[in-house]
Amino acid sequence: MYETNFHKASTAQDAAALLAKSDDGKILAGGQTLIPTMKQRLAAPADLVDLSRAEALRGVTITKRKKMGIMKADGGETITIGAMTTHAEVAGNTELAQVCPVICGLAGNIGDPAVRHRGTIGGSVANNDPAADYPAALLALGATIHTNSRDIAAEDYFKGMFLTALDDMEIITAVSFQAPVVGGYGKFPNPASRYAMAGVFVAKSVDGEVRVSVTGAGDNGVYRHAGLEAALSADWSASAVDAVEVSADGLMSDLHGTAAYRANLIKVMAKRALA
Amino acid sequence: MSEGIGARVLRKEDKRFITGKGRYTDDIVEANQAYAAFVRSPHAHARIIAIDTSAAMAIEGVETVLMGPELVADGIGNIICGWGVTSKDGSAMNMGAWSALATDKVRYVGDAVAIVVADSKSIAKLAAEAVVVTYEELPVVVGSVQALAKGAPQLHDNAPGNLIFDWEIGDLAPTDAALATAAHVTEMDITNNRLAPNPMEPRSAIATFNEAEDHYTLYTTSQNPHVARLVLSAFYNVAPEHKLRVIAPDVGGGFGSKIYIYPEEIACLWAAMKSGRSIKWTSDRTEAFLTDAHGRDHVSTAKIGFDKDGMIVGLKVDTKANLGAYMSLFSSAVPTYLYATLLSGQYNIANIYCNVQAVYTNTVPVDAYRGAGRPEACYVIERLMETAAREMGMDPSELRAKNFVTSFPHQTPVIMAYDSGDFAANQKQAQDAADVAGFAARKAEAASRGKLRGLGYSNYIEACGIAPSAAVGSLGAGVGLWESAEVRVNPVGTIEILTGSHSHGQGHETTFAQIVAERFGLPTENIQIVHGDTDKVQFGMGTYGSRSGAVGMSAIVKAMDKVEAKVKKIAAHVLEAGEDDIVIEGGAVKVAGTDKQMLWHEVGLAAYTAHNIPAGMEPGLKESAFYDPTNFTFPAGCYICEVEVDPDTGVTEVVQFVASDDFGTIINPMIVEGQVHGGIAQGIGQAMLENVVYDDAGQQLSASYMDYTMPRADDLPNYSVHHASTTCPGNPLGMKGCGEAGAIGSPPAVINAITDAIGNNNLSMPATPAAVWTALQDVRSKLAAE
């Protein structure tokens, strides 16, 4: 690892100020991507601004749709997850599990326990690894990414592998979305890295809109699958997926599998997401 | 005796390992220690045009930057392969020059170009990046078949066509004739995938030169410190043997990769002399992928013929072995004498012929990796047998059984003379444990869940206990493969065993103590095993090829024989009895049938006080022995693997894995089971997960755990491990060896099971989900076409 200067920030504002002072500063969240990258000497930020003390950026809030009612798993609750919330915190949040179990299941299946107890949703979304899980969820849930300067719709946020709408100095503070009426996630882990080789997130919103996103398989990061969306809008069932032609065009081929294999996985994972 | 042979004694070494108190090379800090980093080639094949070290030298804290031409000028010798293999036309193998630091050309990504020595690791790395090397890139070839093709890029001038040797074994004409008249011939293309060894502890070295004493010390991660010293001294001219001490302290796994002497250790020793600093270098994981010797990488075509009754009439194999960019220490022996000599498997085969071409490519050197040649042989014969049985509509276990060797000794047509075994007993034991009879019902039940279930066999035999020195000498080995031991009984009766074997995970501190405990009736806590230091241990050939039991322990037994004889003489003298009446029992030396005895430590004291020992006897109680084996040993067994395949994704689960092994005498069943578990884990790893992949430019695409699939606990089944043993007649304890069997026997069992499940025999290792799914698609489209 190259030498770097380590700073601690207790709020997003602090962090922004520290970043502004540096020529080449970077936010450090859980460090699960950034630290290994630095150890491999592929990244060499002059300054690291650690957000782990920024308590305001941590935690899940659920705003109930029915004012007085008991929480019901019928969707529509507004869920806000602070950027510094770890995967383990999301996975283990019992209230969240009642209104949006799919997001808890997804988080609980990221990496290994060590990764889940350090890695954060903000870090994952900022990094936008083409095989990461959260980007699929946020895209399919029509989420909003909140930063220290603006709100960005997921649709406009994910710009291709490792690319996002974030400016250099911009800090993610939270993500929010409405709980879907029904949602599911099917992930096929890469045998080596256990990131997604194909992950398919299906969601039906309270207004009946169906969104299907695919991570891991595309050759340019997370994307929405129009064919699957059309089929599931007409018929929300695993059998509807059978009729969909999933093309291998635009999918990745690498040492772990061909584009054709990934096309097959997209179908199979879509069905498993619906099961 | 509760701690003797056959007891499940807990490993003495584990207290320090489990509590983090192990002492590995990187834990050791020398006074005045500096750190090395290597400048490595980013290209797989290039000419070095210029090297500019000025920017690196200008960095504060940089001690020196040293390069190849200076190393050569200082007389440091090229790295050698220690086993000469002769081509079928009688010519010697074509060994290309391998300088520890490249002089004119680099031949694989990671090839060392310069060593940087600095005050800290991070300064050393920075400075290594600041060294500017100008390269002229050359065309690259990474596959053995491509490297042999006309017009392929040429790696070494003295190896035209990249051919290192073209070797053969067996008789071609009778084999061809037998195959021509065979009632059935099975022919297959068989690839044995390239693996990275991945020991948990990466390689590390600390080199020190003491100018006042003109003496070097090297701490290193070695499986065989004496061989390291011998080679460093006799061939690399680093220092004469008596001026070089090599210490291999705790070593965290090797699997073969730590047998060899690599460029880094040589360069560190030389740089220590040049700079006057102690120099530490520790590989990181990426460097390990780029520079540790890889394993396997064979491409073969194989043909086996049967008569109308299913009896084998002939076997013909053609193998291209990729040895990488340079010849590593034992690289030539692996695809020849450790491979083709085992092609007879457990079977009576009158005619065998094998041709092996060893090839240079722009890849990391390839050498022995757990099993070394024998997994490749086992994979060829066991894939052939299973496939032939399917083609002939026979039960694969019956086809094997009818061809078993049943009388011993058995001379195969490919050098090996099997000394013992009961292959049918292992097969029966495995079949019973695997409930083969219930397989059809399990398959049907799996089908009801949409899963494809398959069962596959592997009846392996391998050769361990390497090896009779004269025999290997006649086959080209540059060393003798005996082992030595010294048994030191202290005046208080405690014992130190000095052994030339080296433990890096095998548990020698426990098992070696057990054989002493058994012999003299002492608790193992009174016995200390000393190994891994050329200043302490007389000499030794080290640990690989599952030789520490059959060869290393045999040397201890021989030394114990001498100790026992002297003990009896002393006791007979003191107790005024006949030597023949003395027995050693439960920590006492007794006159049989009387109550006269000396306690063990009293004999020790008597030997060292020398007040009352037989006239003319030397004082003391310390004996040493060298043991040279009379033959290889032949562990064998039957492995049965059962898998379930998810046809939608190709995901394959090993649902049952049964092993029945014949290891001869077992000293500690717990440790043996651990060796089998680890071996099978690596075998399943090879069969389903692990693969070194290069792109056409010679870059390793799989050089991290993001892409190289190491087996994890949840990839592996609970093993069902059994033993049905015959005694090895060749050594005093009757041991055969257990260190590699799991890795040798398991890959064909796994692939035979998967191909059974999917109904397509055209499947290569590793059988990843994608590969299995693709093979299933092929069957489906074939079925659809019919």
Ligand SMILES: Cc1cc2nc3c(=O)[nH]c(=O)nc-3n(C[C@H](O)[C@H](O)[C@H](O)COP(=O)(O)OP(=O)(O)OC[C@H]3O[C@@H](n4cnc5c(N)ncnc54)[C@H](O)[C@@H]3O)c2cc1C
């Ligand atoms: C072994 C292993 C397995 C993994 N498996 C998976 C997996 O299966 N699925 C998966 O999705 N992920 C996986 N990951 C990645 C993991 O989820 C990481 O947590 C995530 O990619 C990054 O989150 P982090 O909090 O560690 O961010 P860091 O590593 O600290 O930061 C990553 C990047 O994001 C930037 N950043 C971080 N937080 C913010 C913020 N609030 N605002 C702006 N920029 C920010 C940083 O500057 C940096 O560039 C794995 C990681 C490891 C090490």
